[in-house]
Amino acid sequence: MQSNFKSQCQSCGMPLKNGEESGTENDGSKSSKYCHYCYKDGAFVSPDMTIDDMKKVLDDTVGKDGVKGKVLAWMGKMQLPGLERWRNSKE
Numbered sequence: 001m002q003s004n005f006k007s008q009c010q011s012c013g014m015p016l017k018n019g020e021e022s023g024t025e026n027d028g029s030k031s032s033k034y035c036h037y038c039y040k041d042g043a044f045v046s047p048d049m050t051i052d053d054m055k056k057v058l059d060d061t062v063g064k065d066g067v068k069g070k071v072l073a074w075m076g077k078m079q080l081p082g083l084e085r086w087r088n089s090k091e
């Protein structure tokens, strides 16, 4: 893994800039691994989500923003299998 991949959500792949997008641990501290869309109070917001569900989320959010969004969604989907949350998941 390259070091510039460190500060991105390990669930959805979105960049975590300045901690503003970071999720929270159950003691209220910021998570260094996950964004607040995926992770809140020390747990995943959608614990039953699969990698395919996350791909759909990307299509339904960033993927809606024209051609640029489609490219971003595609790139996001490509990196999902390398993220910590999905690395050990069975497809």
Ligand SMILES: [Zn+2]
Pocket: 009, 010, 011, 012, 013, 014, 034, 035, 036, 037, 038, 039
């Ligand atoms: Zn996330």
